[in-house]
Amino acid sequence: MTPGHRSRDARLSRRESLLFEAGIKLGGVFHQYLGIPVSGRTAGSLARAIESAVGLQPFVRRVSVRIHPERGGPLGRGRFAYRYLVPEMLEVTVELVDGTSTVIANLRHRPDLRYPLMKVVRVDESERPGSVRGRRASVRAAARSARR
Amino acid sequence: MTPGHRSRDARLSRRESLLFEAGIKLGGVFHQYLGIPVSGRTAGSLARAIESAVGLQPFVRRVSVRIHPERGGPLGRGRFAYRYLVPEMLEVTVELVDGTSTVIANLRHRPDLRYPLMKVVRVDESERPGSVRGRRASVRAAARSARR
Amino acid sequence: MTPGHRSRDARLSRRESLLFEAGIKLGGVFHQYLGIPVSGRTAGSLARAIESAVGLQPFVRRVSVRIHPERGGPLGRGRFAYRYLVPEMLEVTVELVDGTSTVIANLRHRPDLRYPLMKVVRVDESERPGSVRGRRASVRAAARSARR
Amino acid sequence: MTPGHRSRDARLSRRESLLFEAGIKLGGVFHQYLGIPVSGRTAGSLARAIESAVGLQPFVRRVSVRIHPERGGPLGRGRFAYRYLVPEMLEVTVELVDGTSTVIANLRHRPDLRYPLMKVVRVDESERPGSVRGRRASVRAAARSARR
Numbered sequence: 001m002t003p004g005h006r007s008r009d010a011r012l013s014r015r016e017s018l019l020f021e022a023g024i025k026l027g028g029v030f031h032q033y034l035g036i037p038v039s040g041r042t043a044g045s046l047a048r049a050i051e052s053a054v055g056l057q058p059f060v061r062r063v064s065v066r067i068h069p070e071r072g073g074p075l076g077r078g079r080f081a082y083r084y085l086v087p088e089m090l091e092v093t094v095e096l097v098d099g100t101s102t103v104i105a106n107l108r109h110r111p112d113l114r115y116p117l118m119k120v121v122r123v124d125e126s127e128r129p130g131s132v133r134g135r136r137a138s139v140r141a142a143a144r145s146a147r148r
Numbered sequence: 149m150t151p152g153h154r155s156r157d158a159r160l161s162r163r164e165s166l167l168f169e170a171g172i173k174l175g176g177v178f179h180q181y182l183g184i185p186v187s188g189r190t191a192g193s194l195a196r197a198i199e200s201a202v203g204l205q206p207f208v209r210r211v212s213v214r215i216h217p218e219r220g221g222p223l224g225r226g227r228f229a230y231r232y233l234v235p236e237m238l239e240v241t242v243e244l245v246d247g248t249s250t251v252i253a254n255l256r257h258r259p260d261l262r263y264p265l266m267k268v269v270r271v272d273e274s275e276r277p278g279s280v281r282g283r284r285a286s287v288r289a290a291a292r293s294a295r296r
Numbered sequence: 297m298t299p300g301h302r303s304r305d306a307r308l309s310r311r312e313s314l315l316f317e318a319g320i321k322l323g324g325v326f327h328q329y330l331g332i333p334v335s336g337r338t339a340g341s342l343a344r345a346i347e348s349a350v351g352l353q354p355f356v357r358r359v360s361v362r363i364h365p366e367r368g369g370p371l372g373r374g375r376f377a378y379r380y381l382v383p384e385m386l387e388v389t390v391e392l393v394d395g396t397s398t399v400i401a402n403l404r405h406r407p408d409l410r411y412p413l414m415k416v417v418r419v420d421e422s423e424r425p426g427s428v429r430g431r432r433a434s435v436r437a438a439a440r441s442a443r444r
Numbered sequence: 445m446t447p448g449h450r451s452r453d454a455r456l457s458r459r460e461s462l463l464f465e466a467g468i469k470l471g472g473v474f475h476q477y478l479g480i481p482v483s484g485r486t487a488g489s490l491a492r493a494i495e496s497a498v499g500l501q502p503f504v505r506r507v508s509v510r511i512h513p514e515r516g517g518p519l520g521r522g523r524f525a526y527r528y529l530v531p532e533m534l535e536v537t538v539e540l541v542d543g544t545s546t547v548i549a550n551l552r553h554r555p556d557l558r559y560p561l562m563k564v565v566r567v568d569e570s571e572r573p574g575s576v577r578g579r580r581a582s583v584r585a586a587a588r589s590a591r592r
Contacts, residue, residue, distance in 0.1 A: 121454050168319040
């Protein structure tokens with residue numbers, strides 16, 4: 001190792017691993033579901049199905065998905081009066097936990113950036129694993145971000 | 149037009165249009181949902197969500213989706229003890245109707261062919277549009293094919 | 297069979313089978329590729345990769361894919377200055393052949409309908425299988441439709 | 445803030461942000477491309493198209509995709525003699541850079557775990573941004589992991 005180059009091997013802390021895992025979940029949701037036919041009537045059950053799927057993945061304690069079909073632009077007529085899932089419609093928050101570490105991240109389309117932005121909104125570390133206080137704080141944070 | 153070449157333009161009969169539309173639905177299901185995390189516990193609600201999505205598309209009167217996670221091969225352990233949707237798990241039947249024409253088609257993985265086969269299992273034409281007799285016959289046919 | 301209900305089983309003519317198969321291909325393309333990152337620089341190679349994939353499928357003689365990233369609306373800035381594949385960008389023509397039958401179908405976003413319309417643009421039947429005349433006519437038709 | 449609960453807001457270090465971003469890329473690849481028809485003949489150009497797509501995303505300096513169709517199990521016959529992309533076939537390495545930080549992560553199916561494992565294989569920090577030494581070391585690490 002030279003002075004100008006400090007290498008750490010990939011032994012990550014729990015916090016760091018959770019950040020990687022949070023990215024996996026959001027990247028996966030974005031690329032899996034675009035194109036699914038959706039309407040105001042079906043948006044809720046589709047969102048629940050996505051939540052159930054993400055909830056199977058490692059470290060996920062909680063996931064909240066909202067689909068806003070009306071953000072998909074003007075609707076066609078008659079038999080074309082439904083939409084396909086596009087990035088603008090998606091709002092996803094995941095909360096991942098490993099021991100005392102918690103990461104909350106979300107995916108929201110940002111009209112100002114013209115981009116579906118994924119970001120980490122909170123990282124928590126509690127000395128007591130799964131402490132009620134820590135959990136509640138995280139859930140509130142997630143709920144807030146899901147509503148923004 | 150030469151004698152050896154009879155061309156018809158793309159004015160399709162209703163029956164023909166429905167065959168095209170049935171292909172669209174099954175091709176779409178196959179290519180949309182592979183890769184979604186699934187387990188025995190979530191298979192039912194995922195199947196319902198796919199049915200709702202397909203049900204929004206033109207000409208679809210009925211759609212039945214079954215997901216068999218156990219056909220995905222041996223399971224991993226611990227945090228890896230769930231599966232991703234693969235073609236072997238999928239069984240889909242769609243019934244499309246336009247006026248007096250009905251087409252029923254399905255998608256089932258065929259282990260003997262090592263292939264997810266899509267095929268038309270029934271074409272009906274009834275002189276009375278939407279006649280009870282026609283509808284019942286079609287629904288029975290679809291139900292049979294979904295259970296095989 | 298009652299007088300008001302003529303049933304035919306699913307023995308399809310070649311022409312009918314090709315219509316079903318053409319739907320499978322277009323429905324599959326639509327639902328497989330949405331969400332892929334794309335720019336003016338990568339659109340061509342992505343289109344070629346989609347053509348190669350569709351070209352593996354049964355009955356496909358020819359496939360033409362065009363991707364128009366600029367139809368994806370205004371671009372983000374800096375690191376967000378690329379797009380994800382959306383239905384508006386896609387223009388696909390497939391030509392399927394079985395014996396003497398040819399079906400040409402395409403997928404194009406129709407701004408007037410606000411809908412990614414898939415339709416059969418030509419059905420040909422030639423008495424001489426794969427006759428040069430028939431092939432040329434079909435290819436011209438497909439090329440025309442791909443450029444419209 | 446209670447003693448048992450240290451909260452840090454989501455101000456992440458560059459290293460931490462890159463870990464999140466690396467997860468986004470790998471999660472996205474996994475969920476975007478499964479189901480694409482592929483054969484030995486088309487695997488290379490599909491891999492290149494995926495590399496081009498991922499290469500558009502923020503922070504990506506390098507991406508290497510290998511597709512092994514033969515890992516998809518026994519082949520069908522005749523017109524069914526091709527495969528669809530399944531997780532077993534995929535081997536992806538991404539290298540992300542932000543200033544002096546580098547993260548290399550990969551996706552490989554692990555037969556022993558029956559699972560498509562994504563993991564961070566290297567994290568580097570160099571005092572000189574983009575130093576040749578740091579870049580070479582990273583690229584070698586990525587190459588190694590892509591070949592294992």
